[in-house]
Amino acid sequence: MNHARKDWESTEDAHLAAYASKSSESRGRKHPEKSHPLRSCFARDRDRIFHSRCFRRLEYKTQVFVNGTADHYRTRLTHTMEMSATGRTLARILKVNEDLTECICLAHDLGHSPFGHEGEKVLDELMKAHGGFDHNLQSLRNIECIESPYPDFKGLNLTWEVRAGLLKHEAHNEGAELDDYPIGPFQSLEAQIADIADDMTYPGSDVDDGLEAGIMTRQKLEQTEFWNKAASITQQRYPNLSEFQFLRATIRTMLELQVFDVTEHAFQALETHNPQSVHDVMSAPERIVTFSREMQEMLDEFHQFMFENLYYHQGVAGATQESVSMMRKLFLHYIEHPETLGRKARERLHEEGLWRTVCDYVAGCTDRYAIEEFNRYRL
Template identity: 45%
Template sequence: MPRTRAELEQIEKQTLAPYAQFSADSRGRKYKEAPPEWRTQYQRDRDRVIHSRAFRRLEYKTQVFLNGTGDHLRTRLTHTIEVAAITRNITRALRLNEDLAETIALAHDLGHSPFGHKGEVVLNRLMKKHGGFEHNRHSLRIVEEIEQKYPLFPGLNLSWEVREGLIKHYTSYDHPSKRKGFDAKSSALEAQVANLADEITYYSHDLDDGLDSGLLSEKQLNKDVRIWRQATRTVEKQFGDLADECRRYFIIRCIIDMQVKDVVETTEEKIRRAGVQSADDVRLQSKSLVQYSPERRELNLELRDYLYQNLYYNPVVHGPNLRAVKMLEELFNYYLKHPEQIGDQARKRMRKEGRRRAICDYLAGMTDRYAMQEHERIFGPSP
């Protein structure tokens, strides 16, 4: 007999920790739907994210290097898949809800603009007096409003817990879990894991891309970055001399393994000390329970500073990205004067959201490739 949703929910109750977010305890969806027959609510959410247009567009959006720079360099899509994999590993070890955490990880960058974080900065500046632009909040708008796939509701109508997990930056006044008689300060552990897995992923894999591009060197990393030096010694002790590509791969693998082990052990101890017994107990905590140890956090800050100095602001990366985001500003100003040039859906939202927000949404949804093609169509080839 096929395994039903009710059976899957029962398996969760039997195998997950008491402070996990159980599918059967979901606060539901904004628009009522019949429950899935063979999937849990969060498994349905995961499938909806994967089948969205916004998810497919991530293939052509910048992670660090402009899309198309190199066949082996990461895009926003490959980054997202790697975040989801690390998220599942951590949640499985902590006996949390893997399906919920994976869904949040897969959706966390749906709202990212073209041209990476620099694209986000320029859109936020252009929208400064009109509500700003922040990619986490825009991810939420995509799944709640902008995706148009279903006949009975806008967006993807994801469950409340997934939408809660997409908002990272909130105050004590606007936390999505806050309600009468419930002074929430944190999100569920699954959302916290997805957030930290994002950091583990982009630092370790940006190292890989930096080495692959030739902008970083193992010699300099061994000299300046303790976390690299530690992993190198571990790999050399275990395997001896390795070919360059294999050695780099195993060093970065070792860094990820050390990060994951540290997070699992530190988080398990913090959960024990907090004495939480339910997902809502977690939400009442004043600080995230999913954390690095202080020692690991210090090593990560050292790595982050090194990457900013030697990779993210390297002229080879920074220069093309700056030129690309200038295209966004020029397109924004052009569409303000010619709003009939934006897409049909964006024009429809203009009546409700206003011209600037509709144009910002339209630009944020573009891939790197389409933004450059559109700029060339309007302004001619760039020098």
């Protein structure tokens, strides 16, 4: 029983591809810890993320529709869970590390602000003179310093591979490093999978929420090539579905089309470049896990359609703008009255400074808490 971790590491060595990230080959943690006797290092990371407060708060953060406006709309948490399922599927197909892929998926939005991407834009604007705000970097801040439940070190002390996987926007920068190790020009296959799983999850889930809200319609969706391709396949498979069943089946087909496209393209790239290690993947002439050109063109058209017909729809944008306006006022209130911050945030003022501490605090707020605080101070 005491050798369960070693048994799992042996299983990885035997069954994962040469280019996969193996737990036994991890670059370790910033603060050295004794290996767990039963869990691999990435399984241990996954559990630390699951048990973190910043992960639980995702339940009350906006995906598209402001949290709490209906029971079935996605939140940051449900989006993260759907993305993780897609990531694990791709990782299994490509014979890379499912646990590491899942860790990166689970942690990728830990730093996201309340009220979706509009909230992120407002924080970035407010922090323009103080280093800006990026939710990917904020996710790393959460696990490295803000979330700190352990007595022996600051942060969650996750492995290098998980932390590096959160730096997708930094990897392309020449000479980009984390703890003196390069993180680019491309990332590990597990990180590439997590990145594209994020993109793959949005189209169908956002359409589903848009239909639920009555903003999206089948007639509108038929303006796009991507929907029509998925709908055609659904119609051939199930010619006698009700309207409700047809819409839901087509949404599932949208994800299926993307999975087949990504895996086929990845297998072609792997055959072309034949990487024999994680280093080979990261230094390959091109990224391995991408959409085909044809699929990317369809998705680009579809994303533009979604911006015009859902994300910027008055029923969505109006509520979001009202919410981010409240968040802006709350942020400035904390700047003027830092004594009203939470206790742990006040303790970090001397270390992080006023603006970054307030940014961390507001970014960590759920939609519900931000609204409650706004009303509490009658802003």
